[in-house]
Amino acid sequence: MCSYRLDAEYADPTPLKVRIDTHERYSERPDEPAAAVLAALALTGTEQxxxxxxxxxxxxAQLAASxxxxxxxxxxxxxAMVAAADAIPGVRGVxxxxxxxxxxxxxxxxxxxxxxxxxVPDPTAALRDFRRITKPGGSVSVVVNHPGTYPHTSELVAAHATTYGVGSAVTMTVDSDTLPEMMTQVFGDVRIHRSDNALVFDTPEPLVRFAEALFTLYGVTPNHPRRQAILTDLREDVEDWFTHHPGHTWRDPKGYIVATAVVEPE
Ligand SMILES: C[S@@+](CC[C@H](N)C(=O)[O-])C[C@H]1O[C@@H](n2cnc3c(N)ncnc32)[C@H](O)[C@@H]1O
Structure with a gap:
């Protein structure tokens, strides 16, 4: 069920693009996870x-362009994502x-x-595979969100999905509370960079767009027969909130960690 939902979620790059664009545009402070990863890795530009x-x-694409x-x-x-990667000059999608x-x-x-x-159902197995494909002395950098990130928007989507009898959210198997220990067990020393921020909306439409981009993760798949009804109700709810909170913004806490380890020889 979850795997089906994930497949549906990422079959089309658009919802992911909407979410990334929203983080870029509506974060309280600049939100640059890619820059945080690059700062942690200090690449020379020749790495595989x-x-x-x-x-x-x-x-x-950013790395290739730089x-x-x-x-x-x-x-x-x-x-669809593999094809998108493969279409970028200098990048191979697999x-x-x-x-x-x-x-x-x-x-x-x-x-x-x-x-x-x-x-990933078994994140520790994935971390072990990251280690396996990395050369001794190489680095592994992992970004995950804080638990319950943007709780108000998540609750909003969950409440509207539930009203129409749609199931629960996709389960997240690891977050910023649990990743450090998981990585320490696989790699030993781990460096952590933490980012705490918030999404801030002062009009309904970008919030509705962001909420809709979460739908599939809450079981409201692209072809779900009640999708349009759920979206209409949610939009009314959000417009109502702004009408009843004049001069207020919708502020939703969020954040992530970048956890980086160097692979020691076995
Ligand atoms: C939230 S998106 C993040 C995309 C990108 N890393 C970014 O930060 O913009 C999650 C991506 O992981 C992919 N994915 C999910 N499960 C996976 C797995 N077990 N192995 C490889 N990729 C997976 C999805 O298809 C999707 O493209």
Whole structure:
């Protein structure tokens, strides 16, 4: 069920794009997880780098555009995301799962997994596979959200989905509370960079757009027969909230950690 929902969620890059664009535009303070990962890795530009769960591969596109010379590989379980990665000059898209990455041991200098590990049923198995494909002395950097990130918007979507009898949210298998210990067990020393922020909306429409981009994760799949009704109700609810809170913003706390480890020889 969850796997079906994840497949549906990432079959089309649009909801992910809406969410990323919303974070870029409506964060209280600048929100730059890609810059935080790059700061943690201090790349020279020659590394062989694999981005696991690469999504639309904008991180790899940014690296390629900045003149990164080493091979850049995006790995994802969504054929649409693999195609998007493959379409970027200087980037190779590969279909594969984080728990069984289709590359030999010691293939990469750097492995990144940004905002994806919480979708993997066995995150520790994935971390072990990240370690396996990374050369000794190489680095692994993982980004996950805080538990219950943007709680008000999540509650809003969940409440409207529930009203129409749609099931619960996709379960997140790891968050910023649990990742450090998980990574320590696999890698030893782990460095943590923490970001605390909030989404802030002062008009209904961008909040509605962001909420809709979460629908599939709450079981309201693209072809769900009640999707339009749920969206209409949610929009009315949000417009009502702004009408009854003049001069107020919808502020929703959020954040993530970047956890980075160096792979020691076995
Ligand atoms: C929230 S998106 C993040 C995309 C990108 N890393 C970013 O930060 O913009 C999660 C991505 O992980 C992919 N994904 C989910 N489960 C996966 C798995 N087991 N192995 C590889 N990719 C997976 C999804 O298809 C999706 O593209």
């Amino acid at each position: 780098l694999a981005d696991i769960g690469c999504g639309d591969a904008r991180f790899l 003149g990164h010379q080493g091979p850049l590989v995006g790995i994802d379980t969504s054929p 279909f594969g799962s984080a728990e069984r990455i289709p590359f030999d041991d010691n293939s990469f200098d750097v492995v990144t997994a940004r905002h994806m590990l919480y979708h």
